[in-house]
Amino acid sequence: MEIVEGELRRLRSGLGAEDGQQRPFLVRLRFTAExxxxxxxxxxAVLTRVVERIDDWPAFERWPQLLPAWFxxxxxxxxxxxxxxxxxxxxxxxxxxxxxxxEQRAAASQGPWMLSGWLYYFDPTEEGAGDDRSWWWWHAGTxxxxxxxxxxxxxxxxxxxxxxxWLIEASGGTDLAYGP
Numbered sequence: 001m002e003i004v005e006g007e008l009r010r011l012r013s014g015l016g017a018e019d020g021q022q023r024p025f026l027v028r029l030r031f032t033a034e035x036x037x038x039x040x041x042x043x044x045a046v047l048t049r050v051v052e053r054i055d056d057w058p059a060f061e062r063w064p065q066l067l068p069a070w071f072x073x074x075x076x077x078x079x080x081x082x083x084x085x086x087x088x089x090x091x092x093x094x095x096x097x098x099x100x101x102x103e104q105r106a107a108a109s110q111g112p113w114m115l116s117g118w119l120y121y122f123d124p125t126e127e128g129a130g131d132d133r134s135w136w137w138w139h140a141g142t143x144x145x146x147x148x149x150x151x152x153x154x155x156x157x158x159x160x161x162x163x164x165x166w167l168i169e170a171s172g173g174t175d176l177a178y179g180p
Contacts, residue, residue, distance in 0.1 A: 004051060004054050004136075006136075008051045011048045012048060024138070025153065025157070026153055027135075027154050027178060027179070028149050028150070029149060029164060029165070029168060029176060029177070030176070030179065031147060031149070031150075031174060031176050032175040033147070033173050035172070036148025037148070038171075039148055042071070042170075042172065044137075044140070045068055046067055046071045047167060050067075053066070057124055063115060064115070071170055076112040078116055079114070113166040118166055118167075121133065121160070134154055134159040135160070135163075138151045152164060161178065
């Protein structure tokens with residue numbers, strides 16, 4: 001939990017003196033935006049609300065009330081969203097996916113993420129990958145070119161960066177590029 005506590009502190013307050021003593025493997029994601037500071041603020045707001053709930057993970061139905069409305073609106077609709085209290089029908093979803101053309105599948109894979117798909121990477125329960133996350137917020141800022149960057153501590157290179165990329169894209173970042 002120390003990793004999550006440090007991440008939450010950095011999300012809320014930025015780097016602290018104790019962060020200078022650590023030597024994590026850091027990767028920087030650069031992006032462009034009309035207002036890079038706003039992209040960073042939006043990403044921080046969303047990620048803070050998720051990381052705050054790692055110890056007491058809410059049911060999926062609660063997340064639309066817990067996360068900023070603008071982020072929810074950026075996410076793709078859930079496929080064949082079940083009625084409240086009804087289980088997700090994986091067989092029906094798979095049939096729908098198999099009925100798509102290769103072009104439709106490619107477009108679905110490149111477009112906005114579903115909220116459930118994004119949250120999966122933070123979910124610490126047995127259904128999620130949160131216990132095996134591969135990146136944690138470290139630092140962020142803007143540069144002299146008018147772009148922005150987010151630096152994350154990772155488990156190595158390459159790492160599972162899709163959830164980070166979607167967070168920045170949903171927050172308004174474009175032209176994403178990873179590097180040291």
